[in-house]
Amino acid sequence: MCECDASSPALVHPSAHTPAVRTCLQLCRCESIMAAFKGIWTKAFWRAVSGEFLATLIFVLISLGSTINWAPDKENPPPADLVLISLCFGLSIATMVQCFAHISGGHINPAVTAAMLVTRKLSLAKALFYILAQCLGAITGAGILFLVTPSAVQGSLGVTTVKSSISVGHALVVELLITFELVFTVFATCDNKRNDLKGSASLAIGIAVVIGHLFAIPYTGASMNPARSFGPAVITLSWESHWVYWVGPILGGILAAAMYEYLYCPDTELKKCCKEMFIKDSSGKYKEVECSNSQHAGEPDDITISPVSSSDMEKGEKKEALLDVPGDGLSSV
Numbered sequence: 001m002c003e004c005d006a007s008s009p010a011l012v013h014p015s016a017h018t019p020a021v022r023t024c025l026q027l028c029r030c031e032s033i034m035a036a037f038k039g040i041w042t043k044a045f046w047r048a049v050s051g052e053f054l055a056t057l058i059f060v061l062i063s064l065g066s067t068i069n070w071a072p073d074k075e076n077p078p079p080a081d082l083v084l085i086s087l088c089f090g091l092s093i094a095t096m097v098q099c100f101a102h103i104s105g106g107h108i109n110p111a112v113t114a115a116m117l118v119t120r121k122l123s124l125a126k127a128l129f130y131i132l133a134q135c136l137g138a139i140t141g142a143g144i145l146f147l148v149t150p151s152a153v154q155g156s157l158g159v160t161t162v163k164s165s166i167s168v169g170h171a172l173v174v175e176l177l178i179t180f181e182l183v184f185t186v187f188a189t190c191d192n193k194r195n196d197l198k199g200s201a202s203l204a205i206g207i208a209v210v211i212g213h214l215f216a217i218p219y220t221g222a223s224m225n226p227a228r229s230f231g232p233a234v235i236t237l238s239w240e241s242h243w244v245y246w247v248g249p250i251l252g253g254i255l256a257a258a259m260y261e262y263l264y265c266p267d268t269e270l271k272k273c274c275k276e277m278f279i280k281d282s283s284g285k286y287k288e289v290e291c292s293n294s295q296h297a298g299e300p301d302d303i304t305i306s307p308v309s310s311s312d313m314e315k316g317e318k319k320e321a322l323l324d325v326p327g328d329g330l331s332s333v
Contacts, residue, residue: 094206
């Protein structure tokens with residue numbers, strides 16, 4: 001265990017570092033890195049990462065399949081059916097969230113993972129592996145679609161491109177806005193502090209995806225998901241303005257998460273801690289504040305997207321309570 005004092009002159013002035021101090025600093029860094037990645041050696045961790053890979057693979061494969069034009073040889077081929085594509089993307093993501101929420105949290109989107117990370121609902125190690133798994137899943141899904149689709153009808157394989165009639169800056173704003181709407185929906189429908197939620201969170205998330213696509217397909221192709229754009233771009237080697245589909249969604253997701261968590265629906269314990277951080281004691285120094293909430297102290301808890309509403313959970317808890325009643329408790333269920 002390293003016992004170096006961060007306030008010592010040797011650490012303040014790098015030129016005064018002795019070999020022993022340098023070794024101590026290296027040990028401190030190594031321990032910090034190991035602490036950040038301490039959870040990766042568990043089965044649950046890799047089960048969650050593999051779940052993100054499989055969910056993204058299925059989502060990209062099925063959703064991109066809806067963009068294939070099966071009548072390219074006709075003199076006047078029909079235009080892309082925006083309603084069909086929007087519904088396919090939205091229902092696909094709703095289904096995958098419902099299937100994988102209890103396994104990995106059902107992110108299926110680097111923008112959602114980044115939003116969870118900055119609000120301390122996900123560890124750094126899991127966030128990095130999630131994004132890697134999502135990108136690999138998207139590449140695999142796009143690759144499978146490429147292999148099973150006849151070359152005559154493959155077209156662009158659903159690659160998202162900025163329309164020539166708008167600028168790249170406008171496209172960035174569009175992607176930011178539609179991802180903001182999606183991530184805000186995720187946080188609002190999966191907030192365990194709310195007791196007024198009814199219905200399905202996964203369906204609400206799917207509808208948010210449908211809305212974003214109905215609006216933004218004519219502008220940018222409606223990515224809302226960097227992995228969704230990355231998969232077909234790798235398979236077709238199409239990288240025109242690809243950075244828009246990373247910067248826009250991730251900025252929109254982080255902005256939505258920050259506004260929801262810290263402005264509109266802040267955690268009361270976290271809010272109290274933040275206020276106390278700026279209170280000085282009798283000696284004129286700021287007090288050391290420790291939050292009792294485990295989510296904001298030490299390693300963050302991994303928050304999953306729950307496909308079950310809070311009202312359903314309350315019904316389940318009531319049922320369990322009745323089952324625990326001795327005698328004729330079962331007959332009252």
